Amino acid sequence: MVGLALAEWERPLVERAWAAMSQSVSHLERIADGHRLRWAYKACERIIRQHSRTFYWASALLPAPKRQATRALYAFCRVADDIVDDPQGDPSAELARWRRIALEEPPPEDEPIALAWTDVRIRYRIPKRYAEQLLDTLSQDLQRARYETFEELAGYCYGVASTVGLMSMHIIGFSDPMIVPYAVRLGVALQLTNVLRDVGEDWQRGRLYLPLEELQAFGLSEEDIEVGRVDGRWRNFMAFQIARVRHLYEEALPGVMGLNPDGRLAIAAAAELYRGILEDIERHDFDVFRRRAHLSRVTMLIRLPRIWWRVRTGFYARRAK
Template identity: 25%
Template sequence: MSPHSAPEPSIQDQYSDEKTYKYGSSAYYAYLFLAQDTQKDIKLLHAFFHEISNVLYISTESSVARLKLSWWKNEIEQLFHGKPEHPISQALVATIKKYDLKKQYFDYIVESVEMDLSHNRYLDWTSLKNFCTMQSGAFACLITQVLAPTNEQNIRFAQKLGVAIHFTHLLRGLGQDATQGRIYIPMDFLREHQIKAADILNAKYSDEFRVFMQAQGNYARQLFKEALPYLAPESRQALRPCLIKANLCLKLLKALEKDQWRVLDKGISLSPVSKLLTASKVWLSQGRYFGM
């Protein structure tokens, strides 16, 4: 190797690069303007998150998935005692120390997947909100700890924003989840609009379904509005990546509306150009742009 060539990436770096967010994804554009060192730390957190959340999808047997999650619970204990075994955990040691990341948020993410193994339906918003808070809310708290000072207001903002983002993604992924027998929209929301679970599982469209989905889209927007008051003015600039994610979700909701909520048999995504323009607007406005 020449003295000016880049060092070979470690096994841990290679593993995390495979597992983290991909080029062109919403996450990619959310963190695009950050310093390289900060991006690397966030990529590690995404790699951990994907490693845990994917247990639900790559393990066909519930018992196998539970064994994997049990192993990860122990691995998190080992990680915070400085004795991790997994490549991602080993890479996270320095990041956890640098930002004083809290163990409880790693635990919550594992527990949320355990919860998902026990439910393919959520009876009401309270139970679904609890799941979203433990998974995406906890993950958003970890990201926020990297980007901004850890205080109660920033954590509350992260939790609420994580729920809003997660619910938006659940709306977009309704059809894909249904192919696995899962419906994440609360059952009482369905009953309120006289929508049958079988209609979603069988990808059956109707005028009633579109009215129902529009109501869910409006509710998602309300969740974003509820998060914003917790964003402290002094943290707005530091938390621009979180605001980029929020703006991309709001833009996605508009795209879903325009497509008449055809989420049961097709996937809707924003174009890379659209993502880049939105991310640039948020970044250059110092986080003041919010496309409600």
């Protein structure tokens, strides 16, 4: 696989990924009986079906065991994310409790999501450190609500999204460790797409994930975000952000070809369909304050044959040369 030329902001993120990969993995062989594990995986299925159409349909393209494992990983991440975004009590205490339960070996048998996730982590030999990096970053959300530079924001994106991609990579399977930088970059691209889509929702939660120095460079302030002002400055700012994220997708997608063949289509579909959210933002005049950008189910189904063709013909690998 062709090595990926790294930008300065990416180097420390890739180093974190390599360091985590070198950590030991669990040596447990079994954590629960088959009946209890089936119950646990069904709980994960319900969570992804409820919360993410894009990843639900993309994961449906995987073979059954990997589909089940990927949905358990999503559920593990979703529980942690919901604790931070919609806490039912003290979020710090809740997140600490979830960390203990989800990383305990074996986990409590009455915690289905933790049970399924731990089974996946053991079965696919996923380094625990990736899960720890994810939870560490989410805990920062409880104290930090602003990012001054793009480099700082990229570090956050690594923690909440690239780590998920790196864990998924172990589930899908890969033959070349040079895929790691591609997974890091794709995770950043996916999370930046979230950032641009969710500006209005995040503001309501008291958070602003747009780089402050870039807002200032385009003549924007937090007051503009508060009132949801869509003018020439905002359109130029968003066009700049979208162009950068598209470039990240373009350079990350060749990494799909380093995955096991039975998982390439699912990951390419997840990336391509998520990238489509950027088009929807543009179609609606960059207004991310009054609506949530998305692709319809029909649009996603229409796009799948082209994505299949790109995987089948090695399109992404050719783009890397």
